[in-house]
Amino acid sequence: MPTELQTYASYTANTSVGGATYVDDWIDVAERGFGAAWQLRPQRARTRGDLMSFLSFSNQPLFTREEIARKVHAVSISRGLDELATVITLMTIATEVGANGQWWCPWNQKDPSSKNYPHDSESDDGRSVGYFQQQNGSAGETVGGSDNWWGSMQSRMTIDHAADTFLSRLANEYGSARDNAGLAGEFAQRVQGSAFPDRYAQHWDEAWDVLRRALPGQPTPTPGGNGGFTGDPVWLEDVLREALGDRLVVEPGWNERGTGGTMGDIWGVMIHHTGNINETVDHIRDGVQQPSGFLPGPLAQCLITSDGKCHLIAVGPCNHAGIGSYPGLGTNNGNRRLIGFECCWPTPRPDLPLGYDPQEQWSTTQIIAMRDATAAVLKKLGYGSARVIGHKEYAGAAQGKWDPGNLSMDWFRTEVQKDLDGFVFPGEQPVQHPDPGPVPVNPPILQPPPNERSDRQLLEDIWDQLRGPGGNGWSQLGGKTVVDYLVEIGEFATYLHRQLDELRAMQSVSGPNGQSGAPAKKAAAKKVAAKKVAAKKTPAKKTATTVAKRTVAKRTAGTRAVAQKTGANKTGAKKTAAKRAVTKKSGAKMTAKKT
Numbered sequence: 001m002p003t004e005l006q007t008y009a010s011y012t013a014n015t016s017v018g019g020a021t022y023v024d025d026w027i028d029v030a031e032r033g034f035g036a037a038w039q040l041r042p043q044r045a046r047t048r049g050d051l052m053s054f055l056s057f058s059n060q061p062l063f064t065r066e067e068i069a070r071k072v073h074a075v076s077i078s079r080g081l082d083e084l085a086t087v088i089t090l091m092t093i094a095t096e097v098g099a100n101g102q103w104w105c106p107w108n109q110k111d112p113s114s115k116n117y118p119h120d121s122e123s124d125d126g127r128s129v130g131y132f133q134q135q136n137g138s139a140g141e142t143v144g145g146s147d148n149w150w151g152s153m154q155s156r157m158t159i160d161h162a163a164d165t166f167l168s169r170l171a172n173e174y175g176s177a178r179d180n181a182g183l184a185g186e187f188a189q190r191v192q193g194s195a196f197p198d199r200y201a202q203h204w205d206e207a208w209d210v211l212r213r214a215l216p217g218q219p220t221p222t223p224g225g226n227g228g229f230t231g232d233p234v235w236l237e238d239v240l241r242e243a244l245g246d247r248l249v250v251e252p253g254w255n256e257r258g259t260g261g262t263m264g265d266i267w268g269v270m271i272h273h274t275g276n277i278n279e280t281v282d283h284i285r286d287g288v289q290q291p292s293g294f295l296p297g298p299l300a301q302c303l304i305t306s307d308g309k310c311h312l313i314a315v316g317p318c319n320h321a322g323i324g325s326y327p328g329l330g331t332n333n334g335n336r337r338l339i340g341f342e343c344c345w346p347t348p349r350p351d352l353p354l355g356y357d358p359q360e361q362w363s364t365t366q367i368i369a370m371r372d373a374t375a376a377v378l379k380k381l382g383y384g385s386a387r388v389i390g391h392k393e394y395a396g397a398a399q400g401k402w403d404p405g406n407l408s409m410d411w412f413r414t415e416v417q418k419d420l421d422g423f424v425f426p427g428e429q430p431v432q433h434p435d436p437g438p439v440p441v442n443p444p445i446l447q448p449p450p451n452e453r454s455d456r457q458l459l460e461d462i463w464d465q466l467r468g469p470g471g472n473g474w475s476q477l478g479g480k481t482v483v484d485y486l487v488e489i490g491e492f493a494t495y496l497h498r499q500l501d502e503l504r505a506m507q508s509v510s511g512p513n514g515q516s517g518a519p520a521k522k523a524a525a526k527k528v529a530a531k532k533v534a535a536k537k538t539p540a541k542k543t544a545t546t547v548a549k550r551t552v553a554k555r556t557a558g559t560r561a562v563a564q565k566t567g568a569n570k571t572g573a574k575k576t577a578a579k580r581a582v583t584k585k586s587g588a589k590m591t592a593k594k595t
């Protein structure tokens with residue numbers, strides 16, 4: 001089923017389609033503003049020298065082959081690609097920098113800043129550096145314009161950045177090499193432009209072996225990770241308003257509009273051009289007459305016009321993607337898995353042979369709105385910029401689509417990624433969120449460890465220790481509490497002191513003869529011992545009395561005995577409290593003195 005507006009026909013009929021011949025590839029000069037970006041990049045002029053030759057190796061490579069495979073595969077997953085993409089990448093690395101059963105990351109004296117980044121070997125292959133032997137047009141840390149084909153030195157010397165660059169250039173049709181080492185090698189060659197194109201295929205088995213070892217027992221991760229959303233994106237209005245403000249125009253009934261059914265697991269965003277800069281909301285909403293018949297609307301969730309307005313039109317599946325496929329997205333299911341942005345472009349030019357100017361510059365405000373809207377949706381989905389594709393990347397082979405025209409999707413993805421990363425573009429006001437103030441930190445809810453005693457249990461423990469089991473005094477202390485017994489000891493010590501003082505006084509009266517002193521002391525000690533025994537006897541007597549009383553009470557009435565007992569305890573408690581207060585006071589005094 002044809003899925004484009006009628007106006008496309010005139011373009012597709014006369015324009016080369018397919019991955020290789022797009023008029024695209026904007027120079028990335030967004031930091032200087034969009035105005036300068038609209039220049040066509042000159043054809044890539046990349047020369048490669050002979051195969052890798054190493055001057056030296058470290059004892060150990062920076063990473064094992066399996067570690068490299070895991071890093072590369074993570075990049076593939078983040079780009080929505082699969083194991084085959086990883087294998088083609090690993091074949092390339094194995095060919096470029098494989099030696100001694102390892103994969104190396106060489107620096108190169110002819111591009112000396114490469115030495116500033118982690119490396120494990122040195123090469124003299126032209127000015128090539130890093131795992132992919134990537135070499136820009138001229139030497140240097142970062143070069144501009146068409147020389148910057150492989151990115152900055154840091155990118156070229158860092159495995160995941162370099163792999164990302166490689167994968168961004170891997171042809172979309174690489175899936176056709178699934179069981180074909182030779183074809184896989186050709187895809188590698190198309191990126192690398194090597195003088196020895198046949199060498200890549202020789203590393204097919206090695207690449208698969210390393211990857212299988214690197215991902216043992218793991219199911220192949222789902223491309224895109226844990227983000228995503230299944231069902232109609234009812235949140236579009238909120239998400240787009242936050243990103244676009246008054247650039248969002250909500251068309252009435254948008255949230256009840258679709259071609260039928262509901263959206264599935266939303267994969268990402270697809271960018272289109274309408275084929276006419278003056279395309280209207282009516283057509284996108286209601287459908288268009290095509291040579292093959294009427295194509296019912298809605299034709300996209302949004303129409304982004306050249307004035308930078310984003311018209312929100314539909315929530316359900318729309319007739320925009322049609323037949324086609326993309327790695328990780330599947331085949332012929334784009335309408336249910338992609339949010340479509342139709343973008344008004346280009347201007348009809350009856351005076352030109354094609355009826356339009358294929359190099360017509362897009363409206364800057366429009367591109368910015370496309371970028372902001374795309375980034376907002378991908379942010380909501382939790383995906384990176386790899387999840388926005390052009391219709392030409394999905395349907396190029398199947399339908400001959402070339403939209404969105406001369407807009408490079410690689411360049412657009414880079415811009416979207418900057419937006420996702422929080423980059424503030426020239427002239428852009430960072431979104432002002434009211435200062436939420438300090439974020440309240442909720443105290444963590446502590447779960448008591450197993451077998452931990454509660455506060456009450458601890459207090460009961462202390463109570464028992466002080467007052468004896470059950471608060472009934474310690475049998476070892478003659479039924480006394482700890483405090484009562486301490487008081488008794490204190491009183492006894494005072495008594496002993498007094499006795500000693502008396503003995504000393506007697507000694508000094510009896511004369512200075514040291515001989516008589518010793519027996520006197522012994523006698524005093526004996527006396528003291530006797531007193532001690534007496535002291536011990538006293539509580540024992542008391543206890544006996546109590547027991548006798550209790551026995552009587554028991555005989556009389558059980559209840560009364562209980563009452564008596566309780567009363568005794570209470571008195572004891574009062575006493576103890578009073579004594580404790582005294583003890584505390586003296587303690588405080590002592591402390592004060594010390595200070």
Ligand SMILES: [Zn+2]
Nearest residue numbers: 272273391403
């Ligand atoms: Zn399209």
